[in-house]
Amino acid sequence: MVDPLAEVVGLLQPSAPMAKTVSAAGSWRVQRSETGKPFYNVVLQGSCLLAANGMAPVRLDAGDFVLIPAAYDFTVSSHDMDGTDGYDPLHVTMVEGGVRLGDPDAEPDVRMLVGHFTFGSPDAALLVSLLPALIHVGGEQRLSTIVQLLVEETRAKRPAREVILARLLEVLLIEALRSTAGTGASPGLLRGLSDGRLAAAIRRMHEEPTRAWTVLELAREASLSRSAFFDRFSRAMGVAPMEYLLSWRMALAKNLLRRRQAGIAEIAERVGYSSASTFSVAFTRFVGLPPTHYARTAGEAA
Structure with a gap:
């Protein structure tokens, strides 16, 4: 039996060449403008808010995965933007192993793995139009297992770390697409297949x-x-x-x-x-x- 989702993903030729660990504490916010690149966020610890492409903000909790197949603008922030205690909530600090948002001296209460997928197909725009505008998956055991492997890999400094991370993120993308198919996805192929x-x-x-x-x-x-x-x-x-x-x-x-x-x-x-x-x-x-x-x-x- 032909699998339409597998065919679309196969033509997209997904890969995940870039991933970075982001930690945050206190009140913080980061805003980015993109040019339609696929953006993803895996919450490893704590929770935060994400708003993208003019859509209403969504809450992301530990273990959640979100993918925006074509990101043009998005904001990730803490729940509370008050009480900055003298530090700039927009300030970004480079720290060992990643990036720190918010209070640079406090113990981080949020940790995330963020980055961009790339789609090797020159026809990616057409294929991406078949996917939901935002894919948000949480509470899926199989997805949680992949996320846990990602957490362990980001913390370790083992040989071929970047290669393993890239492959795990590719698997995470496919599993997220499969998981979203039955969760009331926005119009697109996933919702049709559900x-x-x-x-x-x-x-x-x-x-x-x-x-x-x-x-x-x-x-x-x-x-x-x-x-x-x-x-x-x-x-x-x-x-x-x-x-x-x-x-x-x-x-x-x-x-x-x-x-x-x-x-x-x-x-x-x-x-x-x-x-x-x-x-x-x-x-x-x-x-x-x-x-x-x-x-x-x-x-x-x-």
């Missing part, structure tokens, strides 16, 4: 992207009426069924073009188009470049 009926239709689209699917046929796969399926899919996924199918076909096409393992006609057939010309028109409209130009540009960037 709905058994919609999941059946999504799997069929991934199993047979070449098939000339209609909304009615997909509704039958989900055992729903056409109108009920369309509305339920659009609410859960954030896009209409045919829009999702087109996005997935284009993601597959881009991957095949980058790899240069097939000609335009074969790629067209493998992503559900009856001819190279029909595929070229659809690809150009969606991407903004003809497939041959995209393949050449992708090859030069590689």
Whole structure:
């Protein structure tokens, strides 16, 4: 059986090249502006507040993991911003083993592992759009086990520490995505897959992207009426069924073009188009470049 989430994660090519330990005490706040990079935060001790991309603040407790697949601005802070006792709550101090926020002399009451993922796929923006805007997981035993391994690795100074940290963070990402699927995620692929009926239709689209699917046929796969399926899919996924199918076909096409393992006609057939010309028109409209130009540009960037 095809696993849509595994396919998306596989095309994203995630890695976690940067992680740093942050400790904090008293009243503190740190604010960052990013350019759409994936940001993550693992709370190792204590609790804090996180607000990102204009969304309401969320409380993060020890063992919680949060991922923002495309971060543009975020703020992490203590619960209480009063009573600074003469120190600057925005001050950052470099300390042994990481960064200190807030009171530099007090015993830390919060410890976090923060950093950025990178997605190796040049098509990451399209794939990230299939994920929730914010992924927050807490209280999951499997996730807690991975977090505990991260804690032990950050504290130890063993050989290949950075390599182990990077691999653990990759596993943490995938496990967080799986855990979020059933926790009322925001619109996107995870929420769609948590709905058994919609999941059946999504799997069929991934199993047979070449098939000339209609909304009615997909509704039958989900055992729903056409109108009920369309509305339920659009609410859960954030896009209409045919829009999702087109996005997935284009993601597959881009991957095949980058790899240069097939000609335009074969790629067209493998992503559900009856001819190279029909595929070229659809690809150009969606991407903004003809497939041959995209393949050449992708090859030069590689």
